[in-house]
Structures are given as structure tokens and as C-alpha cells.
Amino acid sequence: MSLFLTLFIVAATSSICKGQPKNTCKVVPKNEYIEVGSDTEIVCQTSCIPGKIYWTLNKRRIDKSQSSNSSHAVLSLRNFTLQNATLQCLNADTLQALGGTIIRTYSKPNNISCILHHTNQFQDFSPDLFTCNWEHRIKPSPDINYTVLIASLSHDSQQEICKSNVTNCTTTSEKISIFDNMTVTVRAKAAAWQAESDPHEFCPDHILKIIPPKLTVKTSSDHMLVSVVARSRAAFLKQCHCEVKYSKVVDEGPVSEWVHNNTLKNGHGNETIEEFDSCNNYTFSVRCALVEGPWSDWSEKKTVLTKLNKRDFKLRLWRKVAEPEENGLRKVHAMWTEIPSTCRGTFTYTVKQTLYEENLMEVNDTDILCGSSTCVVYVNQDAHRVQLTVLHNGALLVVDSVYVPAEGESLPPVTDIQTSTLEGDILVSWKASMAPVTGYMIDWTHGGNQYHWKESRYTHTTLSGLLDKQPYNITVTPLFDDKTGHGTHALQICTRVGDPGNVMIQVQSKDKSALVSWNVSSQGPCSGAVVTYTVFYRIQREPQLNVTVNSTEQFISLKDLIPDTQYSVHVSATALTGTTQSRETLFRTKRFDPELVTVVSVCGSIVILLVLSLGLCCAVRWKKFKEKPVPNPGLSSLALWPALSHQEGTCPFQPFSNPTESLCDRVYTGETQQASTSPLAPGCDDNPACVQTEYIDPAAFSAPEDPVKPVKTQHPSSPEDSTALLPSENSPYRSQTSVESFASRSIKQCKRVPVKQTEKMTPVIVYVTLDMLEQQ
Incomplete structure (x- = not known):
């Protein structure tokens, strides 16, 4: 478009100045290429007109006017950085274009980086590849050819080692000396211009990319030992540093990664990791580099299964106490953190109940063998302590106990429990107990089959990871020094109230009316309460009509319908949380009123019976006469x-x-x-x-x-x-x-x-x- 505009301006200027071959108007130079950031001058010959002229850059007027006292006007451009620009010279009086030109800029390659690397990433040989990368402000195209030039102490003059049409180039290291410093220059050449980058000097040790090291991981119950052994001779001769990256393997969700830095001495190095989850898979990878060299590629990932961490593993033992039964016994549901099934070995769980008295505990030698995460025991109205023992391959792993208060024991509970929901989470708050507490235990369950619990030192908490549109029972229990108080139950609450239940409709039609009735089957305890019902009905390809009734109505009569016509109808139940719509039902109105048809049928039947009776009497009389x-x-x-x-x-x-x-x-x-x-x-x-x-x-x-x-x-x-x-x-x-x-x-x-x-x-x-x- 700019070229067309320029040609148009030149043609117009030529037509204006036609007939004046000596006094011509034009702009020079034409279609000039200059380097980005350089200076240039544009000349406008003004012999064909008197008076002043002015310049425009990309159709914008330059804020300075120049007098044409001589036969030409000069425009100086300093530090020109635009990629391309259109300049025009115009008569200040008539606003006629006297001439124009297009200026394009080019840049030289910069940010050159080169590396020496290996084709085989598992065996250490001399580096056999040399790769250079650079940046160029101009978008690469097949019209631009790049050439990599290198000079070293052994070769004073530059020699071409690689050519490319993109901003990188790879060649074999046979053309260079990997033991001497080298100077690299990149030349960019197009049809109208040529530019060379500034020379960059490289040291072989600074651009040598070593091969990845060897990695081994050993696990124990309290730490993981990562060993790194270099496979590159340069790493044994010179100082080298490494990065160990590891992450926990999860089925879904984001993966957290951790990186530990380590320095190799004589090509060897160890890293100890103590923060990990028990019995989980972790992946490890490592990379190394010379002090000033580029990083090697990451080594192959290695996956290991961690062992049970005895130091960090906690049972988090808790209990749920039910109301006394007829025999006076109370059912205690003990629960604890389940040991992951991926943990290797045999685990044994036993529970022992002990009668608790102040500063004295009567031991019951009877142990109850339990499952992997829950156990049920029965206690009387006295205070007890339930003790859990876990054995791993026959050896003692951990012991924990929890207090069960006596019935009616004076341990003040929490009061005024408030619950609310926010985006699927349940927010719980309560008033603190009157006695000093060490914390609060909050447990919640859906359906009573599986319990979740957490401890808090505050009078509020948030329960997350809950099932959607499901009711939950929540209990808050105060914790004292070595005792647990009585739990206080909150009202059952749904994580989120859902839409109303399914709507089923029935239709009984007449000639000009139809009775539509419906019923709503609840989808669960968290279904929304219906506020209004709306009945939508229409004839095919006709505007839809609707009637709205309140939640107490279960039927409605549609009036003013057209006889012998097919209608479609559906009912929408609306709650504060959403809307449920029934399936669309088709029905056809009667041709005549069914009640009128019934009356006519009854009257006709009576008339027919009377006629038949009269005929039968006449026949009997006639027969007697004939006999x-x-x-x-x-x-x-x-x-x-x-x-x-x-x-x-x-x-x-x-x-x-x-x-x-x-x-x-x-x-x-x-x-x-x-x-x-x-x-x-x-x-x-x-x-x-x-x-x-x-x-x-x-x-x-x-x-x-x-x-x-x-x-x-x-x-x-x-x-x-x-x-x-x-x-x-x-x-x-x-x-x-x-x-x-x-x-x-x-x-x-x-x-x-x-x-x-x-x-x-x-x-x-x-x-x-x-x-x-x-x-x-």
C-alpha cells in the first residue's frame, strides 16, 4: 500500500511539474535501507514551486517547516528506529505532494551464544558438535542468509563454518579448535543490505555442555539418600555443581517439585532428603554443569517408593461416643489415620480399654484385634481411656490413647455452634468452653459410615473436600490437658442445596380445556424447596404460553384451548437454588365436549331401548294374533x-x-x-x-x-x-x-x-x- 501511495505521489508530482523539465520536484534517495539507530538525510527538490514546504512521516506532519530559499530542502533523521516509514514532501500553500520515499531499517544479529556438546548423552567422548544461537530483530525469512564466522588463535582469519536461514546453526567440532578461545561473528545478508554482528569471544570450558550424571536413590524410614556420580571426564578434573529435582507422584492435580543444589567433589556427591510422605512414589532426576558452563540435560527419571516415616507418622487417634444403651453400656467408635496400603510389611492393630481414675488407671489385659483404621469397644458409665497399639512386622511401631469421659462428668462443652456453606465448603464456628482448653476437635461424617476429623486451636474452622449436595453431621469437642470433653452436635447441613426434585406430569384433556397435574420426587435430602411452578404450553410453531402457581398447588386447568388440536406441555419447578424441568408431554384436545358426548350417548341408549321394547311388544301381539x-x-x-x-x-x-x-x-x-x-x-x-x-x-x-x-x-x-x-x-x-x-x-x-x-x-x-x- 505504501509503495502504491508513493508511486501515486510521484506520478502526481510529475503531472504538476510537467512542462518544466528543468524545474522538477522530487525526493531522494528512493527506497533506502538503513541500520536501526543510525542517521540519514532526505532531500526534497523544490525547483518547481516557490514558497515553503513541509514533511509528513507515515501521514503525520513533522513539527517544523522549512523554507525553499534554495532549490532543495533537507530533512535530517537522527537515531532512526522505525522498521519502515513513508516520508512525503508537500507544498505548504497548496498542500500538494511534491514527492516521497520509503525508508526501511535492518538490524545486525546479536545475543550470540554457542555450546560444545555431545551426540551420545551416555558415553563421555570429546564434544563432537558445535551449535550457535542468536537473535535478529528482523523476522527470519528465506530472503535472509546467515553465515557463522569463527576465528581462533590457530586461525587468525575468519572462516565460514555454518550457513542457515534461521537463527541457529549446528556444525561438527572438527572445523574448530576446542582447546583455544574462539571469536564468533554472525553475518546476515539480504538482497538490499548486509549486516554483521559484533564479535563474541568464547572459552571452551565456558561453553562445554557435559553429559548427564548417573543417579541412585536409597530409602529408609526417616530419610532418602540421593547419590550423583559424574560420567564426564571434565567433571572429574574441574569443579562441578548439580541440581536434584524430585516430586511426589499423584493420580490427579498439580505436581509439586523440589530442587536441591549439590556440589560434586571428584565427580561424586550425595544429597539427603528428610521431608517426604510415607509410602508414596517419588520421581528423581539430576543435571550438572561446570562452574561457568551450561547445564547438562536432565538425567532419566527414577521412581522410588518411600518407607514408613516413624518420626513424622501420627495416628491422630480419636473416638465417637454414642448414647448409653438399655444395658447401660456406651458404644465407642475409635478411629485413627490409616497407614497407606502401599506401605510394605505386616501391620497389627490392637485396642485396650482402661478404667480411668484420677492418678490411677486399672489395666484391662484384654486386647481387641482391630481393622486398619477403625475399631468398636463398649464401656460403662465410668471414665475410660482407649489405647491403640500398632505393630509393624511384629515390632512396636507406635502407641496412642484417647480419653472417654464419664457420663455426666463436669467438663463444660462448647455452645452456640453456627454452620454455613461457601462454594462447597462448610464454615463452622462456636463459642469457647468456659474452662481453659488446649484446643478443639471437629469431626464430621456423611451417612455415619466414614468419619473425618481435624484439630483446631481457634473457635472456627473450614471443612473442605466434601461431597457436593450431601448432608453432613458435625460435632465439636473441647480438649483439655489429658482429657477430652463432651461433644456438641451441630444441626445437619448440606454442602450445597441442589435443584428441586424430578417433576412428573399427567394431562387430562377436554375439547377446550386440559387438567395438568404433577408431583415432585425428591432427589435427596439436599434438594431445593420449590417456590413456584410454571406450566408452559403451546401449539407447534406457535408462541409459548405459561401459567405460574405457588408451591402449594399441584394441578392447574388450562382454559380456552382449541378443539381437536395437539399441544405440548411441560412444568418447571423453581427453587431459590435452581430450576428443574419435566419432560415435554404431547396431548390432543377432544373434538367435542366429553360430557356432552356422554349425555347424548345415554339419551340415545334410552331411546333405542324404548324403541326395541315397543317393537318387541308389537311383535308379541302380532304373533298372538297370527296364532x-x-x-x-x-x-x-x-x-x-x-x-x-x-x-x-x-x-x-x-x-x-x-x-x-x-x-x-x-x-x-x-x-x-x-x-x-x-x-x-x-x-x-x-x-x-x-x-x-x-x-x-x-x-x-x-x-x-x-x-x-x-x-x-x-x-x-x-x-x-x-x-x-x-x-x-x-x-x-x-x-x-x-x-x-x-x-x-x-x-x-x-x-x-x-x-x-x-x-x-x-x-x-x-x-x-x-x-x-x-x-x-
């Missing part, structure tokens, strides 16, 4: 009755005149009823299921001399009418005569006793056939 046959005389046919000798048989038709009569009642005309004196066979009368047909044989009678022509008959309108016409004198059946002899034949399922005919008569008989009923 009363009415004979149609117009459909009857004339036949002769069989002879009396054929009266045995069955009655093939049902009575139709009177339903109360027997199934075997016969049909007679009036004359027949008057003349006949013989009744029906008793065998047929006794069986109502029997059907008998009376048949008159035509051959038993002679044809009448004057037959009567048949007369039209009318169908009776009812069964009663038809029975009333039988004895009528005008009946067409009465005019019918038969020349056949009288005989009857009975067709029935039961046998019939024939009746003897006392006299011979010639009746006029009519009959009815079943065809009349079928055709009616």
Missing part, C-alpha cells in the same frame, strides 16, 4: 267322510273355534250335534296333543234326490264369528249331503278305543281340511 287361525270357507274342498270302521287314526288338524277345547274336538253341523249321542273316544280326549280327523265315507250314503246348490259364503272377520256360523241354518255346509255310508278314521299318535254305534243314522256332515288354513 288364532280363521278358516276361509271359500278355500275349502268337499270330500266324503270315511266309514265308521275306519275311525281309528290321528286327528290332523287343530281346533280353530275355541282355544279351550281339546285338540281332538270334531266339527259337526247342527243336525249332527243333535242326532249324535256317542262321544269321542276317551283315549283321544285324554291326550291334548292328539289330532283327530273325522272322515265320512261317501259310499255309506246314497246321493240326495234334490241336491242343494252351494251358496257363496263370506269370510268371517274373527274366530268368534266363524264359530257362530257353524250352527246357522243358512250355512252352505248344511246343504251338502253325502250318499256315502258314515265312517270315521282317526289318525293320531295315541291309540283310540272304538265306540260302538247303537243305531244307524244318516247325518248331513261337513268337514274342514288343513288346506283352508294354509291358503288363508
Whole structure:
């Protein structure tokens, strides 16, 4: 951009001064490179204009004006340090640019450092590599070539030993003399400039980097011994110093490192370390250097397991005393610092309870074998002392004891325990005991399975490293000279109150409303108390609506919903510590009001039942009407009755005149009823299921001399009418005569006793056939 601007200015200046070849305006020199911190002068030729000019540096006006009394103006720049700058010469009257130039700076390499070192870091030979590093203010690029020049007493003239495009260079030591002082110069060369660093003189002993030493570590119960042995011949011949670095191995979290300085004598040195944790892994590494030489590389890390430190190990024995049981005994839960499982060897723990009296202790020889960190014993209401003994591989390691006060013993406890939480920690404070104390023991537990305890000389403490959102029980006990007082319990407190419990919802929908109910299942004793419930509901791709109720409500009715529409709903429970949201539930409103559908269904069912009942009654009445046959005389046919000798048989038709009569009642005309004196066979009368047909044989009678022509008959309108016409004198059946002899034949399922005919008569008989009923 600056180059383009410069070309534009030069072109503009040329156009202004066009036509004046002798009186031109320009700035010289063009695109100059100068060394950082040097001086330079810029000349502006002003032959083309009269009056004054002024200069700008990177578009900023320089606070001095120069008169163009002569044909040019000179700008002097002293101690110029900018990496690049654009200078312009402008007419003070017209503000026209007369010319411009760009000045760039370069620097020479500096801060040169060189070392003699080894390719093999495990075997000591003569150093075979020579490496130099330097700094350059200009950003290295492929356009800049660096050359390392060296001169020594054996070579007065400089010789090139290494070339590079970066700010370091390595070569073999064959090109230099490792026994003489040497002078090193670095040359930087670009297309437009070249710069050489100031010469630096080096002594071989000051730049010799020795190989790492050998390291051994021995552990004991109270210290660790670190031994360093040099592997470089120079370290044996000259004074050498070393640094021992070690750190504790942890699974997670930051690693703390410690460094101890040590001086080797004749290539050997020892370092004793006494501050360490028992039965933990530690890593060690070491490096050495000649007095004025560079540090060697760190040796390989060595890991060792420390032993149990008897001097620093403390059991920190403590006890928890429960309330007396029904038998008067008190349960004492003894606990102590657990020895790390990484400690090698066999550890045995025994507890002995001793009845305590002032200046006298009655010893109980019974020892209780315990676990690695806890033990339970029972004591009565008297004062006792519980003693713990720890053996390591059968040898006594440590002995400690703790006091258990008698029930009701006058040892004033602490009062007014206050607890609060801060970022997961519990802050505990209390009022001091009335009696002089040596300190306070604070113990806390989550769930009562595992206890933690700490001692404090103050009336306040902070409990850290606690489980999140869990309740803790805390007890503060005053400590006296050789006794422990009665503990005071604080109210249970949560490290942090969590969000409300899980919210479960149910939805019962109607056409224009929905009943949303919910319940909250607690996530634990530290769940937050719900302050408000908010019900969110909406149609898909529509704005969300919400209704808020207080914590006492467990349901709400959503009104003014759209029928037959799908909604989504969820409930949010809000506490002072957070919010819990239920899962989103989908429901669809009814097309019609369910209550209206129920009423319509009930009414419709009642109407259907009434219609069915009415239809059934009509059907029963119709059936009864159809079961009363009415004979149609117009459909009857004339036949002769069989002879009396054929009266045995069955009655093939049902009575139709009177339903109360027997199934075997016969049909007679009036004359027949008057003349006949013989009744029906008793065998047929006794069986109502029997059907008998009376048949008159035509051959038993002679044809009448004057037959009567048949007369039209009318169908009776009812069964009663038809029975009333039988004895009528005008009946067409009465005019019918038969020349056949009288005989009857009975067709029935039961046998019939024939009746003897006392006299011979010639009746006029009519009959009815079943065809009349079928055709009616």
C-alpha cells in the first residue's frame, strides 16, 4: 500500500511539474535501507514551486517547516528506529505532494551464544558438535542468509563454518579448535543490505555442555539418600555443581517439585532428603554443569517408593461416643489415620480399654484385634481411656490413647455452634468452653459410615473436600490437658442445596380445556424447596404460553384451548437454588365436549331401548294374533267322510273355534250335534296333543234326490264369528249331503278305543281340511 501511495505521489508530482523539465520536484534517495539507530538525510527538490514546504512521516506532519530559499530542502533523521516509514514532501500553500520515499531499517544479529556438546548423552567422548544461537530483530525469512564466522588463535582469519536461514546453526567440532578461545561473528545478508554482528569471544570450558550424571536413590524410614556420580571426564578434573529435582507422584492435580543444589567433589556427591510422605512414589532426576558452563540435560527419571516415616507418622487417634444403651453400656467408635496400603510389611492393630481414675488407671489385659483404621469397644458409665497399639512386622511401631469421659462428668462443652456453606465448603464456628482448653476437635461424617476429623486451636474452622449436595453431621469437642470433653452436635447441613426434585406430569384433556397435574420426587435430602411452578404450553410453531402457581398447588386447568388440536406441555419447578424441568408431554384436545358426548350417548341408549321394547311388544301381539287361525270357507274342498270302521287314526288338524277345547274336538253341523249321542273316544280326549280327523265315507250314503246348490259364503272377520256360523241354518255346509255310508278314521299318535254305534243314522256332515288354513 505504501509503495502504491508513493508511486501515486510521484506520478502526481510529475503531472504538476510537467512542462518544466528543468524545474522538477522530487525526493531522494528512493527506497533506502538503513541500520536501526543510525542517521540519514532526505532531500526534497523544490525547483518547481516557490514558497515553503513541509514533511509528513507515515501521514503525520513533522513539527517544523522549512523554507525553499534554495532549490532543495533537507530533512535530517537522527537515531532512526522505525522498521519502515513513508516520508512525503508537500507544498505548504497548496498542500500538494511534491514527492516521497520509503525508508526501511535492518538490524545486525546479536545475543550470540554457542555450546560444545555431545551426540551420545551416555558415553563421555570429546564434544563432537558445535551449535550457535542468536537473535535478529528482523523476522527470519528465506530472503535472509546467515553465515557463522569463527576465528581462533590457530586461525587468525575468519572462516565460514555454518550457513542457515534461521537463527541457529549446528556444525561438527572438527572445523574448530576446542582447546583455544574462539571469536564468533554472525553475518546476515539480504538482497538490499548486509549486516554483521559484533564479535563474541568464547572459552571452551565456558561453553562445554557435559553429559548427564548417573543417579541412585536409597530409602529408609526417616530419610532418602540421593547419590550423583559424574560420567564426564571434565567433571572429574574441574569443579562441578548439580541440581536434584524430585516430586511426589499423584493420580490427579498439580505436581509439586523440589530442587536441591549439590556440589560434586571428584565427580561424586550425595544429597539427603528428610521431608517426604510415607509410602508414596517419588520421581528423581539430576543435571550438572561446570562452574561457568551450561547445564547438562536432565538425567532419566527414577521412581522410588518411600518407607514408613516413624518420626513424622501420627495416628491422630480419636473416638465417637454414642448414647448409653438399655444395658447401660456406651458404644465407642475409635478411629485413627490409616497407614497407606502401599506401605510394605505386616501391620497389627490392637485396642485396650482402661478404667480411668484420677492418678490411677486399672489395666484391662484384654486386647481387641482391630481393622486398619477403625475399631468398636463398649464401656460403662465410668471414665475410660482407649489405647491403640500398632505393630509393624511384629515390632512396636507406635502407641496412642484417647480419653472417654464419664457420663455426666463436669467438663463444660462448647455452645452456640453456627454452620454455613461457601462454594462447597462448610464454615463452622462456636463459642469457647468456659474452662481453659488446649484446643478443639471437629469431626464430621456423611451417612455415619466414614468419619473425618481435624484439630483446631481457634473457635472456627473450614471443612473442605466434601461431597457436593450431601448432608453432613458435625460435632465439636473441647480438649483439655489429658482429657477430652463432651461433644456438641451441630444441626445437619448440606454442602450445597441442589435443584428441586424430578417433576412428573399427567394431562387430562377436554375439547377446550386440559387438567395438568404433577408431583415432585425428591432427589435427596439436599434438594431445593420449590417456590413456584410454571406450566408452559403451546401449539407447534406457535408462541409459548405459561401459567405460574405457588408451591402449594399441584394441578392447574388450562382454559380456552382449541378443539381437536395437539399441544405440548411441560412444568418447571423453581427453587431459590435452581430450576428443574419435566419432560415435554404431547396431548390432543377432544373434538367435542366429553360430557356432552356422554349425555347424548345415554339419551340415545334410552331411546333405542324404548324403541326395541315397543317393537318387541308389537311383535308379541302380532304373533298372538297370527296364532288364532280363521278358516276361509271359500278355500275349502268337499270330500266324503270315511266309514265308521275306519275311525281309528290321528286327528290332523287343530281346533280353530275355541282355544279351550281339546285338540281332538270334531266339527259337526247342527243336525249332527243333535242326532249324535256317542262321544269321542276317551283315549283321544285324554291326550291334548292328539289330532283327530273325522272322515265320512261317501259310499255309506246314497246321493240326495234334490241336491242343494252351494251358496257363496263370506269370510268371517274373527274366530268368534266363524264359530257362530257353524250352527246357522243358512250355512252352505248344511246343504251338502253325502250318499256315502258314515265312517270315521282317526289318525293320531295315541291309540283310540272304538265306540260302538247303537243305531244307524244318516247325518248331513261337513268337514274342514288343513288346506283352508294354509291358503288363508
